[in-house]
Amino acid sequence: MHEALLGRLVVCVGESYVLTSPDDQAPYMTDWRGRYHGSAYAVVRPSDVAQVSSVMRLCHELGVGVVPQGGNTGLCGGATPREDDAVIVLALDRLKAVRAIDPVDNTMLVEAGCTLAQIQLAAEGADRLFPLSLASEGSCQIGGNIATNAGGVHVVRYGNTRQQVLGLEVVLPDGTVWNGLRSLLKDNTGYDLKQLFIGSEGTLGVITAATLRLMARPKQRAVAWLAVTDPQAALALLGAARDRLGERVSAFELISQNALDVVLRHIPGARLPLAQNPPWSVLLEVSDVAADTRLDEALxxxxxxxxxxxxVSDAAIAASVAQCEALWALRENISEAQRIEGLSIKHDVSLPVSVIPAFLESAERALAADYPAARIVAFGHMGDGNLHYNISSVDATQNAALIAQTEAVNRCVHDIVAGFDGSISAEHGIGQLKREELVRYKSTVELALMRRIKEAIDPRGLMNPGKVLPDS
Known part of the structure; x- marks a missing residue:
C-alpha cells in the first residue's frame, strides 16, 4: 500500500512535491521547540485547493491519516506527526496567493500558505491594517493561525483570530470542498460553520483560504516601557490607561524581571530599557487612526x-520608530531566549484580568512550597488575561530533574488556574501537549459534544490523529 500511495500522490501533485527522503522531510517532522518528533509516509505540497481535494480523497480511500501543517511554528506539537502513525504531512506553503483586497468592504481573500507578515504588508499597501501580530509572523502561515485561533499582542483592542475571519474555504476529510468564503458582517442563516474549523487544529478539515477583516490603519503609534512594583500596580495602570485612552490602547504586556533577564542574557543587542531591571515591567502601546492628535503627549x-x-517608578517612552521596535523586540524575543536557554515547563493560561495578581501570588506560593529551586518566567498579554507562565530550575544542572516532574507541576499550576475560572490554553491550542489535560478541565458534556462533532465530520478519524481530543 505504501508504494501505491506514493505513486498516486505523485499523480495528484507532481513528483517534486512528494517528499520521501529523510533529509527532505526533516524540517516537517519536528516541532519548533524540538519537543515532538514524528514520521510520515511522505510530505505532500499541493499548489491549490483542487490538489488538496485530490490528496484528501486519496487518503480517505486508503485510510491514511493527514497532518495539516503551515509554518510549523506551533508550541504544542499540533502540526507534528507522531511516530509510527500511518499518515502524510500536508504542507500548505505553496498556497500563498493574496486573491483579492477590497478596501471598500475592508476585506482580504487569502490562501492558507500566506505568511502573516505577507498579509500585513498587503493590507498596508491598501492603507489598511490586518491586526493579528505574533512573534513568529515572518514564518507562521494564516491557515495555521486560523486553525489554532492564534492570539498575539493586539487582542486587547482587536480580538483574536476568530474575530478577524469572515469566511473560510475548507477541504473536508473525504475531499469535499466547502466554499464558505463570504465577506458578510451579518449572516444568520443557520449554524456558523466556519467557527467549527477556527481553533480545531486541523482535526476536522484543511483550511485552504479565508476571507479576513481589515481595519483602518493607525496613522500614529506610541510605545512605553514602564516599571511597576507588582502585578497589582500593573492592573491599576491598565485601568488608568483604558479610562484615559479608551480603544487606543492596542497592547498591554506584563513582563517579569526573570523574563527580561533571559532576553538580556541570550539575545544579541538586547539592552535594558531602564536604569535597572524592575520586578515587573509593562510594555504599553497606543495607536490612533487620526493623524492630528498628539498621542505621544497623551502617553x-x-x-x-x-x-x-x-x-510607576520609571519609564522609557520611544522617541522614534526604531526605539519602538527595540522595546518590542525585548518582549517578542522572550520565547526565543528561553528556547536557547533550554527546556522549561510552559503554560499558556487565560484568566479574568482582575484575578491575574491573585493567580500569580497563589501559583508562586504553591510552587515555592513544592519546588523551592524553581524559577518562574512569567509574561504575557495582561490586557486580555493571557499569561505565559514558564518554570525551570535556577540551577541549570538540576533542570532535567524538574522537567521530569512536568505532570505534577502542570497539575499544580492548572488546578490554580481552574480555581480562578481560567483556561489551560489561551492561544497556543492543545495539540499533543495538553490533550490528556482536557479530561480534568473539560466537563464530560463538553468532551462528549466535541467527540460527536469530530465523529460527524471525520468518522474515520483520519484528520490530524492524536491531537486535541484525548483518547476515549
Whole structure:
C-alpha cells in the first residue's frame, strides 16, 4: 500500500512535491521547540485547493491519516506527526496567493500558505491594517493561525483570530470542498460553520483560504516601557490607561524581571530599557487612526500621572520608530531566549484580568512550597488575561530533574488556574501537549459534544490523529 500511495500522490501533485527522503522531510517532522518528533509516509505540497481535494480523497480511500501543517511554528506539537502513525504531512506553503483586497468592504481573500507578515504588508499597501501580530509572523502561515485561533499582542483592542475571519474555504476529510468564503458582517442563516474549523487544529478539515477583516490603519503609534512594583500596580495602570485612552490602547504586556533577564542574557543587542531591571515591567502601546492628535503627549501624561500616584517608578517612552521596535523586540524575543536557554515547563493560561495578581501570588506560593529551586518566567498579554507562565530550575544542572516532574507541576499550576475560572490554553491550542489535560478541565458534556462533532465530520478519524481530543 505504501508504494501505491506514493505513486498516486505523485499523480495528484507532481513528483517534486512528494517528499520521501529523510533529509527532505526533516524540517516537517519536528516541532519548533524540538519537543515532538514524528514520521510520515511522505510530505505532500499541493499548489491549490483542487490538489488538496485530490490528496484528501486519496487518503480517505486508503485510510491514511493527514497532518495539516503551515509554518510549523506551533508550541504544542499540533502540526507534528507522531511516530509510527500511518499518515502524510500536508504542507500548505505553496498556497500563498493574496486573491483579492477590497478596501471598500475592508476585506482580504487569502490562501492558507500566506505568511502573516505577507498579509500585513498587503493590507498596508491598501492603507489598511490586518491586526493579528505574533512573534513568529515572518514564518507562521494564516491557515495555521486560523486553525489554532492564534492570539498575539493586539487582542486587547482587536480580538483574536476568530474575530478577524469572515469566511473560510475548507477541504473536508473525504475531499469535499466547502466554499464558505463570504465577506458578510451579518449572516444568520443557520449554524456558523466556519467557527467549527477556527481553533480545531486541523482535526476536522484543511483550511485552504479565508476571507479576513481589515481595519483602518493607525496613522500614529506610541510605545512605553514602564516599571511597576507588582502585578497589582500593573492592573491599576491598565485601568488608568483604558479610562484615559479608551480603544487606543492596542497592547498591554506584563513582563517579569526573570523574563527580561533571559532576553538580556541570550539575545544579541538586547539592552535594558531602564536604569535597572524592575520586578515587573509593562510594555504599553497606543495607536490612533487620526493623524492630528498628539498621542505621544497623551502617553507621556499617563506615565507622569502614574509616576505621581506611585504605580510607576520609571519609564522609557520611544522617541522614534526604531526605539519602538527595540522595546518590542525585548518582549517578542522572550520565547526565543528561553528556547536557547533550554527546556522549561510552559503554560499558556487565560484568566479574568482582575484575578491575574491573585493567580500569580497563589501559583508562586504553591510552587515555592513544592519546588523551592524553581524559577518562574512569567509574561504575557495582561490586557486580555493571557499569561505565559514558564518554570525551570535556577540551577541549570538540576533542570532535567524538574522537567521530569512536568505532570505534577502542570497539575499544580492548572488546578490554580481552574480555581480562578481560567483556561489551560489561551492561544497556543492543545495539540499533543495538553490533550490528556482536557479530561480534568473539560466537563464530560463538553468532551462528549466535541467527540460527536469530530465523529460527524471525520468518522474515520483520519484528520490530524492524536491531537486535541484525548483518547476515549
Amino acid at each position: 507621556e501624561a499617563l506615565a507622569a500621572d502614574a509616576f505621581e500616584s506611585g504605580l
